[in-house]
Amino acid sequence: MLQRPTQRTAAILFAATAATAALSLAFVTTASASADGTAPKTAPVAAAALPSVSGSPEGAFTRIADFYGAYIDAVYDGDGTTADQLRSFYLSKPLQTELKKWEETNHANGVLRAQNVPSQWKVTSTGSGAGKTSATVTLTWGGGTTTQIHVQADLATKKITSIKD
Template identity: 50%
Template sequence: MNRKPPAYRRQGRRAAVAACLVLAVGLGVSTHVSAQAAVRAPAKASTAAPQSVSGKSGQVVTRVADFYGAYIDAKGDYTDPDVTLATALRKHYLTPDFAKRLAVWEKKNGADGVLRAQNIPARWTVTDNGTVGHSHEVIVTLTFGSGETTQMTKLFVLVERYNHIADITTTSAR
């Protein structure tokens, strides 16, 4: 049983609550000060326009850009390249006949046939080059290296009318 009068117990509670408040405020201030010290000054605003990428469902250029972007990402992770994804992308985007011819080219040349290289490009662009017979040709420009030591490779990607890649060459079919 508690033998202290009710007024005395309230004073004790008030003192405990006040002590907690002081402690909380004190900790909050010190935490706030250290958090402010850790915040970096905002970087200067870039004068370049924000980058955007757009595409259109069913458009040949978008389809080729999607393939190359995903393929380069799958192959380009040097610590953990996703071979399974790269293989699945080839199966999805390439015609079976071209996939066979590409495997022969790769064995003969010791390079990745989709990229026509042994390494992964730093940048790429995809540009429409118009129709060729019943197919469509798209130009893929791959940029390897960085700074002053860059090398560009231009590939001509032939897409059949069912939106599968039927050939990749270094010369135009036009």
């Protein structure tokens, strides 16, 4: 089920507040004096790792991940103009033409290979060779089901050249 932007913002704020509270608790320790007046020894408490995202504009693999993250956000928000601009920038011209034909035949979004928007995405490199880099995009849908899409990008142009089920 799609969330409206206000619901999504509230969910993000709630998650951020919960993460902050968890980190605060991880750093707080209580100590009481022992019979000899020294503080008892306590084991170090591990803090939860905060998420991070990194990349480089020079890497074709990073471009695949950047595209899918931004594209899913645009489609989720109902911003067709931005989704079209992202396709134009990140996808090769032949792939854009191929996707239009696929979409006419399948009545679905060719980039996502679906009629709706996933709730999560993950891009995993599957290697590079012969001037291409390959990745598997795992899309998570409501109810926890997943699908995978196999994507290739040209190392020289960094444009995505292939999207297959």
